[in-house]
Amino acid sequence: MPTCRHCSSTYGREQFVHGNGPMTQVCVRCAVDTGIISKEDAANMYDDSLGSARLQIMARRYSIFMYIPLLWTLWIIVLSGVKPWGLYFLGLLILLTLLAPVWFIYRGGQYSGDMARLTPAYDRPKGH
Ligand SMILES: [Zn+2]
Known part of the structure:
Protein backbone atom coordinates (compact mmCIF):
# COMPACT_ATOMS: atom_id res chain seq x y z
CA MET A 1 0.00 0.00 0.00
CA TYR A 46 -15.06 9.69 1.18
CA ASP A 47 -16.52 13.01 2.30
CA ASP A 48 -17.54 13.69 5.91
CA SER A 49 -21.13 12.45 5.66
CA LEU A 50 -20.08 9.27 3.89
CA GLY A 51 -17.31 8.72 6.42
CA SER A 52 -19.63 9.16 9.38
CA ALA A 53 -22.25 6.87 7.82
CA ARG A 54 -19.61 4.17 7.37
CA LEU A 55 -18.35 4.66 10.92
CA GLN A 56 -21.91 4.40 12.24
CA ILE A 57 -22.47 1.05 10.50
CA MET A 58 -19.15 -0.23 11.80
CA ALA A 59 -19.91 0.94 15.34
CA ARG A 60 -23.30 -0.77 15.22
CA ARG A 61 -21.66 -4.01 14.11
CA TYR A 62 -18.98 -4.12 16.79
CA SER A 63 -20.76 -2.42 19.70
CA ILE A 64 -22.14 -5.74 21.00
CA PHE A 65 -18.60 -6.75 21.98
CA MET A 66 -18.33 -3.61 24.05
CA TYR A 67 -21.66 -4.13 25.81
CA ILE A 68 -21.10 -7.74 26.82
CA PRO A 69 -18.05 -7.08 29.08
CA LEU A 70 -19.89 -4.05 30.45
CA LEU A 71 -22.95 -6.14 31.33
CA TRP A 72 -20.77 -8.83 32.90
CA THR A 73 -19.00 -6.21 35.01
CA LEU A 74 -22.35 -4.77 36.11
CA TRP A 75 -23.59 -8.25 36.96
CA ILE A 76 -20.48 -9.02 39.03
CA ILE A 77 -20.67 -5.72 40.89
CA VAL A 78 -24.44 -5.38 41.41
CA LEU A 79 -26.40 -8.58 40.84
CA SER A 80 -24.16 -11.55 41.65
CA GLY A 81 -25.20 -11.59 45.32
CA VAL A 82 -28.92 -10.92 44.81
CA LYS A 83 -31.25 -13.94 45.10
CA PRO A 84 -32.97 -15.01 42.90
CA TRP A 85 -32.45 -12.24 40.30
CA GLY A 86 -28.69 -12.73 40.17
CA LEU A 87 -29.19 -16.26 38.89
CA TYR A 88 -31.83 -15.25 36.33
CA PHE A 89 -29.62 -12.53 34.92
CA LEU A 90 -26.63 -14.88 34.91
CA GLY A 91 -28.60 -17.20 32.61
CA LEU A 92 -29.57 -14.27 30.42
CA LEU A 93 -25.96 -13.06 30.24
CA ILE A 94 -24.65 -16.51 29.33
CA LEU A 95 -27.30 -16.76 26.60
CA LEU A 96 -26.42 -13.30 25.28
CA THR A 97 -22.69 -14.06 25.33
CA LEU A 98 -23.21 -17.31 23.41
CA LEU A 99 -25.56 -15.74 20.88
CA ALA A 100 -23.41 -12.67 20.16
CA PRO A 101 -20.87 -14.40 17.83
CA VAL A 102 -23.71 -16.21 16.01
CA TRP A 103 -25.52 -12.90 15.53
CA PHE A 104 -22.26 -11.26 14.46
CA ILE A 105 -21.67 -13.86 11.73
CA TYR A 106 -25.35 -13.85 10.71
CA ARG A 107 -25.31 -10.08 10.18
CA GLY A 108 -22.03 -10.13 8.22
CA GLY A 109 -23.76 -10.13 4.85
CA GLN A 110 -25.92 -7.16 5.77
CA TYR A 111 -22.80 -5.33 6.94
CA SER A 112 -20.89 -5.96 3.69
CA GLY A 113 -23.94 -4.88 1.72
CA ASP A 114 -24.25 -1.64 3.67
CA MET A 115 -20.54 -0.94 3.27
CA ALA A 116 -20.73 -1.61 -0.47
CA ARG A 117 -23.70 0.75 -0.72
CA LEU A 118 -21.61 3.43 1.04
CA THR A 119 -18.55 2.97 -1.17
CA PRO A 120 -18.35 5.38 -4.11
CA ALA A 121 -18.52 3.68 -7.50
CA TYR A 122 -15.10 4.21 -8.95
CA ASP A 123 -13.15 2.52 -11.72
CA ARG A 124 -9.39 2.55 -11.48
CA PRO A 125 -7.74 4.12 -14.50
CA LYS A 126 -5.78 1.75 -16.69
CA GLY A 127 -2.29 0.98 -15.43
CA HIS A 128 -3.12 1.44 -11.76
ZN1 LIG B 1 -2.72 12.47 2.35
Missing part, protein backbone atom coordinates in the same frame (compact mmCIF):
# COMPACT_ATOMS: atom_id res chain seq x y z
CA PRO A 2 1.37 3.41 -0.92
CA THR A 3 1.95 6.26 1.53
CA CYS A 4 0.71 9.79 0.99
CA ARG A 5 3.46 12.44 0.67
CA HIS A 6 1.42 15.06 2.55
CA CYS A 7 -0.25 13.27 5.47
CA SER A 8 2.01 10.17 5.61
CA SER A 9 -1.07 7.93 5.79
CA THR A 10 -1.25 4.56 4.14
CA TYR A 11 -4.30 3.77 2.01
CA GLY A 12 -5.30 1.42 -0.77
CA ARG A 13 -4.25 2.43 -4.29
CA GLU A 14 -7.83 3.50 -5.11
CA GLN A 15 -7.61 6.26 -2.47
CA PHE A 16 -4.92 8.11 -4.43
CA VAL A 17 -5.14 10.62 -7.27
CA HIS A 18 -3.53 9.74 -10.56
CA GLY A 19 -0.91 11.80 -12.31
CA ASN A 20 2.67 12.96 -12.34
CA GLY A 21 4.57 15.76 -10.59
CA PRO A 22 2.52 17.27 -7.76
CA MET A 23 -0.11 14.53 -8.10
CA THR A 24 2.31 11.69 -7.43
CA GLN A 25 1.66 9.74 -4.22
CA VAL A 26 -1.01 12.14 -2.92
CA CYS A 27 -4.15 10.75 -1.31
CA VAL A 28 -7.45 12.08 -2.56
CA ARG A 29 -8.24 13.95 0.68
CA CYS A 30 -4.91 15.83 0.67
CA ALA A 31 -5.35 16.51 -3.05
CA VAL A 32 -8.72 18.17 -2.38
CA ASP A 33 -7.38 20.01 0.71
CA THR A 34 -4.37 21.42 -1.15
CA GLY A 35 -6.41 22.26 -4.24
CA ILE A 36 -4.65 19.89 -6.63
CA ILE A 37 -8.04 18.55 -7.75
CA SER A 38 -11.56 19.87 -7.18
CA LYS A 39 -14.11 18.08 -5.02
CA GLU A 40 -16.20 17.25 -8.11
CA ASP A 41 -13.24 15.46 -9.73
CA ALA A 42 -12.65 13.34 -6.64
CA ALA A 43 -15.03 10.48 -7.42
CA ASN A 44 -13.29 8.20 -4.93
CA MET A 45 -13.38 10.72 -2.07
